[in-house]
Amino acid sequence: MPRPPKEPSGGRPTRERILDVALDLFATEGFEKTSLREIAERMGFSKAALYYHFASKDDILLALHLRLHELGAAAFEDIDPDRVDPSAWRGLFDRLIDRMLEHRQLFILHARNHDALKRIAHEHPKGEHEDLEERVRRLLADPAVPAAQRVRLACAVGSVMAGMIAAGDFFTDIDTGLLAKLVRGAVGDLIDPVVRGDV
Amino acid sequence: MPRPPKEPSGGRPTRERILDVALDLFATEGFEKTSLREIAERMGFSKAALYYHFASKDDILLALHLRLHELGAAAFEDIDPDRVDPSAWRGLFDRLIDRMLEHRQLFILHARNHDALKRIAHEHPKGEHEDLEERVRRLLADPAVPAAQRVRLACAVGSVMAGMIAAGDFFTDIDTGLLAKLVRGAVGDLIDPVVRGDV
DNA sequence: GTCTATATTTCGATAGAC
DNA sequence: GTCTATCGAAATATAGAC
16 A cells, blocks of 8 residues: 655655755756755755665756656647748747746756756657757758748747746746736737738 | 067967867856866867966956956946936947847857856955946846836847847858847837837 | 876765665 | 765866976
8 A cells, every 4th residue: 555655745755856956956056066965965865865766967857857848748739840830929929938937947947957958868869859949949040931030039039038037036026927918018029020921 | 579479379369369268168068067178178288287377267257257348348338327218228239239249159158157257256346347237137126117118128138148149059041230130120129119118 | 388297176976784 | 765985087276397
């Protein structure tokens, strides 16, 4: 029989609590600069104990990458990978903004440790997931797409990122719902000419 | 008498060439991940020789920080620190975009290693420079400024950053002049409602 | 100005007891 | 599942010869 949890952790498994701590540290200090000693100290046990739950430091980052990947897969599974036309951009960004504000830390982790994530994703050739980021990346680099559209798309992505980062640093007094509305408005102004076909 | 330079380095002093190499590495791999061994290898001499030119690794980053600071001071010395009103934003961003595209690496270095730069700037209390970034930062965090203006400003900054980062990654086929024009147009659409007083 | 050699620290990771 | 103890590698930095 499954024994009930004894720790005062809300029944949250130790592995998940380690990931919570690592997410916080990786997002605020960076993956390279965060040491396992630091994670272990916050968890209240020794460095070696971490290795019972994870095979390596990279393995912790990989698990966090999976959290983000599953999130993205669930949120954008109805998008046609082969045909991302501008008319779908507005709805795409509306959902993206909500998701990103809802899971700020995960996206900040991703943006901040992009190199490390790319490295371990490259060392784990399993799945070769075709996620949203890769599609946007290809769109941005495609010389066949009008330059104006590509630049506008990059600015829109940068705007969402900036809003998300600022949310925790400068916008602590702004309600999340209002922030989402304002960012949606700004992104709308950015991609309106693209959607309307003016560029 | 000042002896002529013998190295095939265009007469560029060793110290400056070290900074060039360090800038490239810090911007592409990050400050923490770049080792002095890596810099020394590219320079063609040993690790210890670096310490003849710089007192520490932090000192190298500090010198690069000064490059950026002098650049910013020269470019925005005519801005009134105490009165940054929206009507000046357009001109501010126009100059900012040109400067940033012109010195891409320096700004990428700054964005990527913001924490390390803040740390060494904090350890060097000299000057307590009041630069443009600090002013924008205060504006973004000021609850007295309308939320819509703050969010639009953050999006504009994020757009410029995105355009600059993408310039080297995805926009290699886009002429710099065209890119600057397109980013100016995008930022204009973002801050137009603010400048006109619609928000 | 650059070298070799080395001191010192910190890190990720492992071994084995409990 | 967690511990202590330790290994090996790599990092920053220093000492002293040339």
